[in-house]
Amino acid sequence: MPGIYIHSLLGSENDQKGVEATGRYRSINREKLSIEQLEQEIQLEGSLREQIFNGLMKRIEKRKSEKALHPNAEQKVLFLDDRLFAIARTYEKTSEKLVAIINTSGENIEVPMTALKDELEAGSLKDTIGEVVYGAEEATLQLDPYQAMWLKDNGT
Structure with missing residues (x-):
């Protein structure tokens, strides 16, 4: 813990x-x-x-x-950008998935939505921290300096 x-x-x-x-x-x-x-x-x-x-x-x-943040959930490190810490988490019992992305820099960073397609359905995504929904038509996610996002498929 x-x-x-x-x-x-x-x-x-x-x-x-x-x-x-x-x-x-x-x-x-x-x-x-x-x-x-x-x-x-x-x-x-x-x-x-x-x-x-x-x-x-x-x-x-x-x-x-968030079931995907359970201590026993599977975890995989994602290499999106040297300034980002990103992990994909999956809770096997329910198949719930979540991608956590933390901007560790003082810079704004754009993440292409396509970079998450292997981890999430890459349709509409919801940041459960900021309660923001990103539509499938959006090309990138914008992370402010030191911002964290917990992204899930919208509707899960």
């Missing part, structure tokens, strides 16, 4: 004062949290902590609902 660092989950920013106080660079990510303040910030609509925490919680719920 992948771990999520608590300060990443909670949207903590760098603790520069902690570095200055201790003289240790590791203190940058050792912010001391007050549970009361943390609860207020997570509940404050539009706050950085609320956006990050709730965004990650929604992503975790989506991940749990």
Whole structure:
């Protein structure tokens, strides 16, 4: 099970004062949290902590609902572009398929729809993270810098 660092989950920013106080660079990510303040910030609509925490919680719920992301699903690495990390996952019990593509660069990247034809039906595709549907007539998928997509055949 992948771990999520608590300060990443909670949207903590760098603790520069902690570095200055201790003289240790590791203190940058050792912010001391007050549970009361943390609860207020997570509940404050539009706050950085609320956006990050709730965004990650929604992503975790989506991940749990995707059979192809089950730990026992088959996995194959796809070589689409050096700046992309891409895997095709298939859950054998239901034959559900999903292609995860992560743009690891600070650049916009286009992925030809034909590059996914061996993994997905390559008709209409749905990005289950962004809830965006890409029609069969579209030639490419556009990934923004550091964007992730979980693509499935639309309708599955």
